[in-house]
Amino acid sequence: MIELVQILIEGALVGLVYGLVAISFVVIYRASKIINLAQGEVLVFGAFLLWTFTEGAAGMGYPLPLPVAIALTLAACVAFGWTIERSVFRPLIGQSGFTIFMAGVALLILLRGLAQLIWGAQSRSAPAILPEGALELGPFLVNTRLLIGAVFTIVLTQALHVFFTRSRLGLRLAAVAEDHTTAHSLGVSVRQAIAVAWIMGTVVATAAAVVLLSGSILSLEVAVIGFKALPVALLGGLESIRGAPLAGLIIGIFEALASAYLDPLTNGAASGLLPYVVMVAVLLIRPYGLFGWRKIERL
Amino acid sequence: MRPTGIWFSSYAAEARILETRRARAWLGLLTAALVCLPFLTGPWLLGEMTNLFITMIAVCGLYVTVGMAGQINIAQSAFVGVGAFTAAKLSGLGAPIWAVIPAAALITGGVSVLFALPAARVKGFYLALTTLAAQVMFPIVILALPMSWLGGLVGLPVSPPSLFGIGLGTPSGLYFLGLAFAALAVWTTYNLPRSRVGRAFRAVHDNDSVAGVMGIPVTRIKIAAFFAGALYAGVAGAILAYLLQFVTVSSFTLFASVWYLGMLIVGGLHSPLGPILGVIFVTLVQEGLHSAGNAILQSGSGLGGGEVFAASSVVLGLCILAALIFEPRGLAHLWTQTMTAFRLWPFPRN
Numbered sequence: 001m002i003e004l005v006q007i008l009i010e011g012a013l014v015g016l017v018y019g020l021v022a023i024s025f026v027v028i029y030r031a032s033k034i035i036n037l038a039q040g041e042v043l044v045f046g047a048f049l050l051w052t053f054t055e056g057a058a059g060m061g062y063p064l065p066l067p068v069a070i071a072l073t074l075a076a077c078v079a080f081g082w083t084i085e086r087s088v089f090r091p092l093i094g095q096s097g098f099t100i101f102m103a104g105v106a107l108l109i110l111l112r113g114l115a116q117l118i119w120g121a122q123s124r125s126a127p128a129i130l131p132e133g134a135l136e137l138g139p140f141l142v143n144t145r146l147l148i149g150a151v152f153t154i155v156l157t158q159a160l161h162v163f164f165t166r167s168r169l170g171l172r173l174a175a176v177a178e179d180h181t182t183a184h185s186l187g188v189s190v191r192q193a194i195a196v197a198w199i200m201g202t203v204v205a206t207a208a209a210v211v212l213l214s215g216s217i218l219s220l221e222v223a224v225i226g227f228k229a230l231p232v233a234l235l236g237g238l239e240s241i242r243g244a245p246l247a248g249l250i251i252g253i254f255e256a257l258a259s260a261y262l263d264p265l266t267n268g269a270a271s272g273l274l275p276y277v278v279m280v281a282v283l284l285i286r287p288y289g290l291f292g293w294r295k296i297e298r299l
Numbered sequence: 300m301r302p303t304g305i306w307f308s309s310y311a312a313e314a315r316i317l318e319t320r321r322a323r324a325w326l327g328l329l330t331a332a333l334v335c336l337p338f339l340t341g342p343w344l345l346g347e348m349t350n351l352f353i354t355m356i357a358v359c360g361l362y363v364t365v366g367m368a369g370q371i372n373i374a375q376s377a378f379v380g381v382g383a384f385t386a387a388k389l390s391g392l393g394a395p396i397w398a399v400i401p402a403a404a405l406i407t408g409g410v411s412v413l414f415a416l417p418a419a420r421v422k423g424f425y426l427a428l429t430t431l432a433a434q435v436m437f438p439i440v441i442l443a444l445p446m447s448w449l450g451g452l453v454g455l456p457v458s459p460p461s462l463f464g465i466g467l468g469t470p471s472g473l474y475f476l477g478l479a480f481a482a483l484a485v486w487t488t489y490n491l492p493r494s495r496v497g498r499a500f501r502a503v504h505d506n507d508s509v510a511g512v513m514g515i516p517v518t519r520i521k522i523a524a525f526f527a528g529a530l531y532a533g534v535a536g537a538i539l540a541y542l543l544q545f546v547t548v549s550s551f552t553l554f555a556s557v558w559y560l561g562m563l564i565v566g567g568l569h570s571p572l573g574p575i576l577g578v579i580f581v582t583l584v585q586e587g588l589h590s591a592g593n594a595i596l597q598s599g600s601g602l603g604g605g606e607v608f609a610a611s612s613v614v615l616g617l618c619i620l621a622a623l624i625f626e627p628r629g630l631a632h633l634w635t636q637t638m639t640a641f642r643l644w645p646f647p648r649n
Binding site: 035037088091092095097098099101102103105106107108109110111112113114116117120121227230231234266267268269272273276277279280283284287288289 | 369417443553554612
């Protein structure tokens with residue numbers, strides 16, 4: 001029993017990290033109607049930027065205090081998000097969702113190449129920003145880094161939810177997510193929306209990178225997390241901020257249970273397959289995800 | 300638009316793909332050149348060309364699914380992998396090549412149908428996600444199955460092909476194999492849009508609600524689009540297996556699927572010429588960067604093969620973006636425009 005609860009706790013905490021990465025998908029979609037396949041690469045870019053300002057700067061002989069490094073990283077994320085909006089998505093405003101999806105494919109290839117050219121393919125240790133260790137809660141052990149990440153995810157979710165449903169700017173972004181042309185004709189600046197979306201998406205992805213990688217290994221392969229979080233985002237529904245961490249919890253718990261009880265029987269395949277099986281099953285029952293907007297189609 | 304002086308005296312003549320005698324002559328010349336190539340060059344170029352043919356077959360399949368039917372498929376590389384593993388397994392059991400290639404195509408098609416079945420309820424990007432599931436599941440399943448089935452982490456050896464007692468395992472044999480099937484793939488890709496199914500694909504691509512109202516069985520057509528695209532992937536995988544002589548999971552990654560999509564976008568999504576031009580262009584760029592990289596390597600600046608690959612990633616990414624932003628119809632459209640301008644010279648193209 002204790003073992004089961006321990007597995008559930010770990011699964012839930014890991015699931016909330018998936019949820020955090022999924023939020024970075026949802027934020028971009030919710031504000032600009034762009035499904036960004038390259039989100040994993042954006043996350044890696046954020047992680048490398050952070051590495052540059054902490055370990056990289058220290059390695060070159062200019063050690064920066066941590067708050068300054070984080071501020072510089074945030075500034076670089078804003079610049080990065082704005083650059084992508086300006087150079088890639090502004091010319092594509094009004095194009096079909098298919099074209100914009102393909103632009104995401106292009107970004108995926110481009111960013112991976114760029115990251116390798118700038119930082120090289122070798123893996124390195126990620127800066128340890130969150131404390132490593134475990135908290136003892138009765139008979140259970142809780143990973144501190146993941147716990148902080150989980151609390152952060154929940155707070156961020158609530159904050160973003162309020163932002164998107166209550167604030168004026170958030171509602172304007174929601175209009176852009178509904179339809180570019182309609183939003184434009186109502187006087188909403190689609191350009192501004194996409195820029196805001198990308199800046200928020202990059203910042204959230206970098207935060208996810210901190211939670212995910214703090215004190216472990218940073219390499220180009222980390223980008224795979226994007227494809228692990230995409231099912232989570234779709235499961236929750238692409239328009240729903242609060243759906244993402246919930247879907248993350250579902251996927252994380254199922255994955256932990258499968259890896260504890262089914263993996264020994266299936267040669268280690270079950271925990272890899274299960275998130276996708278759950279995702280396809282849920283999509284068959286609810287095609288727009290758990291909390292997504294149900295679209296009405298007209299001829 | 301046709302220039303003046305080209306006219307038809309029968310419907311059959313008008314329906315031809317190659318309308319003029321000059322076009323047919325050019326095709327004959329191209330065929331002759333491609334057939335003569337193995338007798339003129341060495342094994343390096345032949346290997347490159349065979350690779351190009353295999354990629355072209357796979358991207359033609361992607362054109363059918365993505366370009367014609369509008370269903371996003373990010374698992375083409377996994378489907379190629381299914382074809383390759385099927386071919387390796389069957390050839391290991393002693394099956395002849397004329398049985399292996401169709402079997403690989405059909406089994407790959409069957410696997411793709413499995414992942415296209417959610418089309419009954421899910422549509423749009425959510426459907427593309429099931430193909431992502433296929434791509435991610437493929438290596439996990441292969442690695443988890445017992446070693447004796449599909450080789451697991453080690454991979455499967457492939458016995459060299461032979462047809463009617465003639466060994467096809469040589470570079471030129473594989474070249475002809477690739478050439479024959481690439482020609483078949485291109486021929487079918489050009490003819491599919493003119494068929495009933497092809498028009499149904501196009502209708503589903505343009506607007507699936509309207510297609511349903513017109514009496515097209517939308518779900519069945521979407522599944523058929525995935526099946527057709529995967530048939531090409533299966534053939535490409537089988538030939539790739541014969542070329543590599545050893546198949547492992549690591550050759551069929553998600554990134555390769557994305558790369559295939561990139562080639563299709565650069566070439567053009569709306570014309571059967573797209574996959575051909577896209578594959579040739581990207582291969583040329585890759586080879587150009589490769590030789591440039593080698594030149595730099597010899598000058599001793601310490602660049603490795605990884606950087607060359609990264610540089611070609613950057614170039615391909617920029618090419619796709621440029622295509623999407625400046626010419627969404629891709630190289631295929633540029634090609635037709637150039638040809639029209641050339642034909643109408645000195646009059647301006649309207």
